[in-house]
Ligand SMILES: CSCCC(=O)C(=O)COP(=O)(O)O
């Protein structure tokens with residue numbers, strides 16, 4: 001309108017950032033070419049070595065709950081192998097992979113691949129008072145181990161909490177993002193989800209979240225349509241307009257069971 005001056009309201013930053021792992025904060029190829037094969041060849045030996053123990057029972061019970069049928073070890077193993085070969089995001093497989101990888105980290109045979117832009121981004125968000133959470137199909141235990149064993153050191157102190165298939169639900173389901181927002185007690189519009197997968201970003205957007213797609217330079221998959229895209233986390237922490245940063249807030253933090 002001529003003569004009138006419209007005040008520009010700067011968009012404030014998110015209260016919390018929720019990050020995916022594979023293809024976003026860590027290398028897709030490291031997960032697919034190192035982590036997954038490491039677990040795949042140990043599915044049968046792990047079940048045999050742990051037969052009758054509480055973790056073995058936990059895995060068989062998880063397979064039974066997932067399929068709706070009681071499974072003996074042989075039939076559970078057949079299903080777990082099928083899911084692994086199909087890269088199915090089945091919670092029982094994710095639980096068992098996490099248990100197997102834990103042995104690999106402890107033996108010094110595995111490390112978590114985290115891109116170099118990730119630690120400074122987490123540090124920046126921490127300084128700003130922005131919450132920092134992970135949401136991956138990998139189990140929470142696997143996520144903790146991954147971030148606890150990186151070339152940049154133990155990054156777990158930079159993270160406030162973790163969500164997986166069992167605590168939040170499937171990543172392409174909008175209800176999972178509604179559940180995370182409720183758990184964090186933030187409005188969906190105050191949350192930013194960062195991922196490499198369009199279906200996950202679409203689900204988060206459907207739940208009212210802000211979204212950003214990541215496509216790492218060495219990742220030759222097609223770009224994700226419909227979402228702002230970046231090649232690293234660095235553009236997400238640049239602050240051309242000082243008014244656009246979030247004021248420090250008290251961030252809800254999940255308790256770390258390893259601290260108990
Ligand atoms: C160390 S977490 C392993 C990631 C994983 O198991 C997976 O299926 C990839 O999941 P994401 O949701 O991080 O893309």
Ligand SMILES: [Mg+2]
Nearest residue numbers: 020021022023
């Ligand atoms: Mg991913």
